[in-house]
Amino acid sequence: MNSPDEILLETEELMTKALEHLKKELRGMRTGRASTALVEFLKVEYYGTVQDLKNMAAISIPEPSQILIKPFDAGAVKAIVA
Numbered sequence: 001m002n003s004p005d006e007i008l009l010e011t012e013e014l015m016t017k018a019l020e021h022l023k024k025e026l027r028g029m030r031t032g033r034a035s036t037a038l039v040e041f042l043k044v045e046y047y048g049t050v051q052d053l054k055n056m057a058a059i060s061i062p063e064p065s066q067i068l069i070k071p072f073d074a075g076a077v078k079a080i081v082a
Contacts, residue, residue: 001027034066036054036060036066036067040052040053041053044045044056046079053080056071056080057071057076059071
């Protein structure tokens with residue numbers, strides 16, 4: 001059985017990791033301005049595998065309020081839109 005100090009240390013490590021993950025997820029959130037971080041980790045199922053959108057398309061910000069997604073493969077458009 002773990003001692004209270006071991007449990008506290010383990011819990012603190014898990015909370016630190018959770019906080020780091022949350023900071024990473026929120027990094028792209030800005031009001032009034034588009035950010036590629038909002039969509040780059042969206043999951044897309046394509047040919048039976050799930051991939052991050054950033055691995056399937058070029059993502060850019062042509063204007064402050066727009067996100068442009070250009071698939072590397074034209075056949076992936078339907079999977080990305082769905």
